[in-house]
Amino acid sequence: MPTSEFGVQEKYTYLNGFSCYHESEALPGALPLGHNSPQKPPFGLYAEKFSGTAFTAPRHENQQSWLYRILPSAAHKAWEPCLSKGNSAINFSGTDMQQIPNQLRWDPFDFDDSNDWISGLHLVAEAGDPVMKSGLAIFVFAAGKSMTEHEAFYSADGDFLIVPQHGVLDIVTEFGRMLVRANEICVIPRGIRYRVLTPDGPVRGYVLELYQGHFQLPELGPIGSNGLANARDFQVPTAYYENDTSTDWTLISKFNKKLFSMTQNHSPFDVVAWHGTYYPYKYDLGRFNTIGSISFDHPDPSIFTVLTGPSHQVGTAIADFVIFPPRWLVQEDTFRPPWYHRNTMSEFMGLISGDYDAKTGGGFRPGGASLHNIMSAHGPDASAHTCATEAELKPQKVGGGSMAFMFESCLMVGVTAWGLKHCQKVQEEYNQESWEPLKVYFDEKVVSNGMDRHG
Numbered sequence: 001m002p003t004s005e006f007g008v009q010e011k012y013t014y015l016n017g018f019s020c021y022h023e024s025e026a027l028p029g030a031l032p033l034g035h036n037s038p039q040k041p042p043f044g045l046y047a048e049k050f051s052g053t054a055f056t057a058p059r060h061e062n063q064q065s066w067l068y069r070i071l072p073s074a075a076h077k078a079w080e081p082c083l084s085k086g087n088s089a090i091n092f093s094g095t096d097m098q099q100i101p102n103q104l105r106w107d108p109f110d111f112d113d114s115n116d117w118i119s120g121l122h123l124v125a126e127a128g129d130p131v132m133k134s135g136l137a138i139f140v141f142a143a144g145k146s147m148t149e150h151e152a153f154y155s156a157d158g159d160f161l162i163v164p165q166h167g168v169l170d171i172v173t174e175f176g177r178m179l180v181r182a183n184e185i186c187v188i189p190r191g192i193r194y195r196v197l198t199p200d201g202p203v204r205g206y207v208l209e210l211y212q213g214h215f216q217l218p219e220l221g222p223i224g225s226n227g228l229a230n231a232r233d234f235q236v237p238t239a240y241y242e243n244d245t246s247t248d249w250t251l252i253s254k255f256n257k258k259l260f261s262m263t264q265n266h267s268p269f270d271v272v273a274w275h276g277t278y279y280p281y282k283y284d285l286g287r288f289n290t291i292g293s294i295s296f297d298h299p300d301p302s303i304f305t306v307l308t309g310p311s312h313q314v315g316t317a318i319a320d321f322v323i324f325p326p327r328w329l330v331q332e333d334t335f336r337p338p339w340y341h342r343n344t345m346s347e348f349m350g351l352i353s354g355d356y357d358a359k360t361g362g363g364f365r366p367g368g369a370s371l372h373n374i375m376s377a378h379g380p381d382a383s384a385h386t387c388a389t390e391a392e393l394k395p396q397k398v399g400g401g402s403m404a405f406m407f408e409s410c411l412m413v414g415v416t417a418w419g420l421k422h423c424q425k426v427q428e429e430y431n432q433e434s435w436e437p438l439k440v441y442f443d444e445k446v447v448s449n450g451m452d453r454h455g
């Protein structure tokens with residue numbers, strides 16, 4: 001591990017564990033012992049409390065952290081509407097949002113080297129309202145340069161689940177630094193300040209912003225105590241600070257989908273130590289312990305849930321983050337790809353790499369996306385159907401090197417004007433090409449009871 005210019009600090013070291021109490025200090029002794037807010041915190045630091053839930057939220061849901069920093073976050077000039085970020089205010093607005101039942105699919109979104117993290121975010125779909133802390137938003141991003149020096153960002157609207165599809169994000173946060181590559185994800189909860197650097201060139205990917213609550217691991221039920229995304233594989237950055245109280249910094253806030261900015265004469269990345277339960281984290285999708293059917297039939301995709309953002313209704317998510325990792329299919333006498341279906345949930349899908357087994361027609365490509373809104377019928381395209389019904393049902397490894405994912409929501413999402421028009425990536429023929437070629441096989445004279453497996 002490299003040692004930083006601050007001597008004792010190390011970039012990119014992590015604490016392991018999801019939803020645990022963590023603590024980290026970049027200077028030994030910076031965390032007060034035994035209490036949170038001593039009269040004079042160690043090293044002349046300020047103590048700042050940072051709440052991710054109401055103070056009175058039940059213990060098992062409560063998320064709060066204590067930050068020990070050089071200056072409190074309150075030391076800054078007034079917030080003003082931010083005019084300097086190109087068209088990003090428009091990028092976040094959903095004024096022309098349309099809820100439509102058409103199946104939608106997008107060609108890979110363009111890379112754009114002229115953008116940084118903030119100007120490279122485009123709102124594609126949304127349901128709900130950050131004012132009411134309800135619902136979710138779905139963005140794609142494409143950036144080719146690091147955020148301007150001495151600039152930091154946060155969203156007051158919700159938690160960002162970031163899914164890079166291409167490139168490396170070096171994310172400097174108040175809690176420490178995270179390196180997040182394609183096939184990894186990270187979550188930056190509401191309010192946490194960060195900068196995104198692009199050390200390896202262009203980046204592209206997807207963001208799910210959860211306006212309500214926080215992401216949790218799904219229940220495991222009869223699976224037992226391990227499986228799917230294991231808690232210990234989530235990685236939390238360690239304290240990493242810069243001692244800069246002489247530079248003008250610009251902070252940009254996404255506040256009800258509009259950008260505001262302010263300046264302060266000190267770095268927001270001045271947290272020398274922290275402890276608590278509210279922090280950013282990352283996860284390598286390659287560590288997902290995939291579980292599936294070893295007898296017959298295609299299981300519900302909930303078996304692939306990495307993280308869930310629950311609604312108030314038990315078992316019903318505002319947003320599930322679901323992945324389709326490489327896995328073995330061994331089911332007997334089974335149509336192995338996803339069944340044809342209509343879902344009371346909306347399904348936004350993206351592809352990080354490779355192919356997706358329900359779509360063999362070639363139109364679902366890495367960096368692209370699809371949306372099957374509430375009750376919009378979909379399933380394997382005609383070519384995937386032919387392959388699946390004709391295939392010899394020997395054990396088959398699907399998706400070697402591939403990774404698709406889904407943001408599944410109980411809410412009907414609207415699609416922005418950018419998503420429907422301005423991005424110019426909508427595949428006009430998606431529906432016709434995928435399902436109209438499906439052949440009729442029905443023959444009243446041929447009896448098949450589908451009981452071969454038992455026979």
Ligand SMILES: O=C(O)Cc1cc(O)ccc1O
Pocket residue numbers: 298299300301337338339341343347358378379406
């Ligand atoms: O539509 C899709 O491709 C996603 C999906 C996958 C699956 O295995 C079962 C249901 C489902 O919606």
Ligand SMILES: [Fe+2]
Pocket residue numbers: 338341343347372378
């Ligand atoms: Fe589906």
